[in-house]
Amino acid sequence: MGQKALTIKQAHFTMIKIGIAGASGYTGLELIRLLVQHPDVELAVLTSETFQGQNIAEVFPSLNGVVDLKLQPLDDSIVKECEVLFLALPHTTAMAKLPVYLQSGCKVIDLSADYRLKDPKAYPDWYSVTHTHPELLKQAVYGLPELHRESIQSARFIANPGCYPTSVILALAPLLKTEWVDLNSIISDSKSGVSGAGRKPSLTTHFTEANEGVSPYGLAEHRHTPEMEQEISNLAGKPVRVTFSPHLIPMTRGMLSTVYINLNQTLTDEKLVEHYREFYKGESFIRVLNPGKFASSHHVLSSNFCDIGLKVDSRNQRLIITSAIDNLIKGASGQAIQNMNIMLGLDEKTGLMAPGIFP
Ligand SMILES: NC(=O)c1ccc[n+]([C@@H]2O[C@H](COP(=O)([O-])OP(=O)(O)OC[C@H]3O[C@@H](n4cnc5c(N)ncnc54)[C@H](OP(=O)(O)O)[C@@H]3O)[C@@H](O)[C@H]2O)c1
Known part of the structure; x- marks a missing residue:
């Protein structure tokens, strides 16, 4: 049985490996900040084109002493290193790559709008693109847990909602x-x-x-x-x-x-x-x-x-x-982690219950 087929009970002994494509962006940073405090996962892959080769803590000094990982370019092989892949990329950057990521057995949570709309005809109208994989739009579950929790539980691929x-x-x-x-x-x-x-x-x-x-x-x-x-x-x-x-x-x-x-x-x-x-x-x-x-x-x-x-x-x-x-949290990265928790059979609240910062 491959590591990706681990049950959650087994997975408690091995941390779940996480990839973040677009780790040098704002939602990428929020994913990192929240996931380093998550008890069941570990960061395995972080990507950036602009900062490839640099340590993430050089890009975001707030991560100094907390995360020690080099940024790598977005490349098909990253899926071999992770079990859950977050796509924190601009719209259309990874649209065409979804079949490759899914074939690897990775669970994918896409923070962009690439797979949120069920009607492929809406993409030329609203995003000025022809969808490269309209056949996958049905498979993508719209990741608003309060409305679609049951479908998220069995999903391999989440289209995380917009803010x-x-x-x-x-x-x-x-x-x-x-x-x-x-x-x-x-x-x-x-x-x-x-x-x-x-x-x-x-x-x-x-x-x-x-x-x-x-x-x-x-x-x-x-x-x-x-x-x-x-x-x-x-x-x-x-x-x-x-x-x-x-x-x-x-x-x-x-x-x-x-x-x-x-x-x-x-x-x-x-x-x-x-x-x-x-x-x-x-x-x-x-x-x-x-x-x-x-x-x-x-x-x-x-x-x-x-x-x-x-x-x-x-x-x-x-x-x-x-x-x-x-x-950046319920409107993006927090909701993405809530979806991850549900997909993995973890307590949905894990790593997410911190109250707001005020003042
Ligand atoms: N910001 C929000 O509040 C929010 C809320 C909900 C959803 N979203 C969605 O989440 C996604 C990420 O948003 P964000 O605000 O985090 O954006 P961002 O701050 O601009 O970050 C974008 C990330 O994507 C990488 N990237 C850009 N072009 C790329 C390319 N051609 N190939 C590979 N990597 C590329 C960037 O890396 P380098 O530049 O370092 O190469 C960076 O890490 C977007 O689809 C956005 O619509 C954002």
């Missing part, structure tokens, strides 16, 4: 099978810290451009829209559209989505909080706030939690939902 979709889908999911809301009226006004755009510098993320200002971008055409609509429509059992307005705000990390939806009937904050708590019963990372409390990025910073606050605007018969996450 904005995580905050918006979790905000809306409990409502989608009720008759309480008008599904034609969803608007999400969302704000992201600058790390959401990754480490590679660009004009919009330049300090002078991003600091001391709030800027909308991608209005009505952001790439995360089809991902939200796919999941929300599946839950509702019919096509649902979202008006999505993302904003860049001058903070390093954190994300807040304020979601508006019209109510079909009179409801109270208390009734909604009770319903959300029932829907998310047993979910370790969803915190439905008490009536009258609003979610804030402050309270989830550097954590895997998603805080959800509910407020009925009774004058306008509308519900306002606030949903806060850390874009």
Whole structure:
């Protein structure tokens, strides 16, 4: 029996070997930071093109004395060295390589959008690419554990959700099978810290451009829209559209989505909080706030939690939902580790229960 076929009971004696492609990026660093504290895994392979040959601690001095591994180029042979491979790469970088990684027996968790959308025709429309492996889109499980835990348990390949979709889908999911809301009226006004755009510098993320200002971008055409609509429509059992307005705000990390939806009937904050708590019963990372409390990025910073606050605007018969996450943790690397834990049959919370950093 090969090492990749080890049961979890056996694996307790041998640490599970982890590869991170794109270890020199922001989500790569978060994976490293969280996984070094995980009791069941060890880092085996880290990749970077720009910094290949250098020690990861030279690239990120915060890892000095904690991780001692050289960065290597992204090459097909890396899968021989690991049992779980995280792809923390820009969209389309590894799209064509998925069959090679999967054939090796590795479990793959892709943080990019390459396999999130089920409809291959959506890729030319939203990502300006023709999908190289449309046949694999069905096999990729959309890795939002609160909605797809059972499929994740048996998956070999996870398409880890985007940060904005995580905050918006979790905000809306409990409502989608009720008759309480008008599904034609969803608007999400969302704000992201600058790390959401990754480490590679660009004009919009330049300090002078991003600091001391709030800027909308991608209005009505952001790439995360089809991902939200796919999941929300599946839950509702019919096509649902979202008006999505993302904003860049001058903070390093954190994300807040304020979601508006019209109510079909009179409801109270208390009734909604009770319903959300029932829907998310047993979910370790969803915190439905008490009536009258609003979610804030402050309270989830550097954590895997998603805080959800509910407020009925009774004058306008509308519900306002606030949903806060850390874009790099529940919006990316923390959620990826949550998926890994589920795939490996480990306690889903392992390595992820640290509360947010405040102040
Ligand atoms: N940032 C977020 O909040 C967030 C949230 C959810 C999902 N995501 C997704 O997660 C993925 C990674 O995002 P990130 O923010 O970590 O990006 P990032 O900071 O820009 O890091 C990208 C990583 O990919 C590597 N890379 C770039 N081009 C490559 C190529 N052609 N071949 C091999 N490696 C290459 C880079 O390595 P070198 O430059 O050192 O070669 C770097 O390690 C993206 O798909 C992103 O959309 C990000």
